[in-house]
Amino acid sequence: MIPIYAGFDPREEAGYHCFVSSLLEHASAPFTVTPLHLPLFRSFYAPGVRDGSNAFVYTRFLIPFLQGYTGSAIFCDGSDMIAMADIAELWALRDPYKPVQVVKHDYQTKWPRKYLGTKMEAPNEDYRRKQWSSVMIMNCMHMSWRQITPESVQQMTGAQLHQFSWLADDQIGELPKAWNWLVQEDGANPEAKLLHFSAGIPLIPMHADVAHADDYWHQAARMNHVTD
Numbered sequence: 726m727i728p729i730y731a732g733f734d735p736r737e738e739a740g741y742h743c744f745v746s747s748l749l750e751h752a753s754a755p756f757t758v759t760p761l762h763l764p765l766f767r768s769f770y771a772p773g774v775r776d777g778s779n780a781f782v783y784t785r786f787l788i789p790f791l792q793g794y795t796g797s798a799i800f801c802d803g804s805d806m807i808a809m810a811d812i813a814e815l816w817a818l819r820d821p822y823k824p825v826q827v828v829k830h831d832y833q834t835k836w837p838r839k840y841l842g843t844k845m846e847a848p849n850e851d852y853r854r855k856q857w858s859s860v861m862i863m864n865c866m867h868m869s870w871r872q873i874t875p876e877s878v879q880q881m882t883g884a885q886l887h888q889f890s891w892l893a894d895d896q897i898g899e900l901p902k903a904w905n906w907l908v909q910e911d912g913a914n915p916e917a918k919l920l921h922f923s924a925g926i927p928l929i930p931m932h933a934d935v936a937h938a939d940d941y942w943h944q945a946a947r948m949n950h951v952t953d
Contacts, residue, residue, distance in 0.1 A: 728798040730798060743926075750944070754811075756812060782887075790874055805925070807920050815900075843929055856921070906919060
């Protein structure tokens, strides 16, 4: 069983379900999907006052804790993604010697603002290792995760978490870029395995015509289809 954790934002709930639908369409092996929905964490995690980002910006780093520091797991932002390939292919890339594996993006965004025309619209700021943590294979049993607890996550800044400040550079493994393809930054790619609409999904009117919008609309239609 492949454990997958996905970001969940109630403002973008349709995107979460579209992502899960895309996983089901392509998967060749059983998997579970756990939504990182903040109310599910309230018994042991209180986020406090943060910077206004999605709550799962921080809760994703609690996945090893949730796994009991055993096994491995996949994290995906989820709400702004669709899978174009079998998630078992990504699972097969896990490295037992690395605490975490990511796509190591190195770019300056072409979109100074994201979620255009919605109440979520906000500056789309550049920062070191931007989007690295949006898709992760997490080796939850690696000792370096033991210091990441609900208490420590509440104390750390977003920058410290997203930049994996507690890890040495050579501890961060690299995944093929196709597994976190930034559609609005890098354009169309028929070989992409996971499409990431990082500036806004095509369900948002001002993002309806971005590259791979047809793929997204296909998945949304499939998700909403009811057989006669």
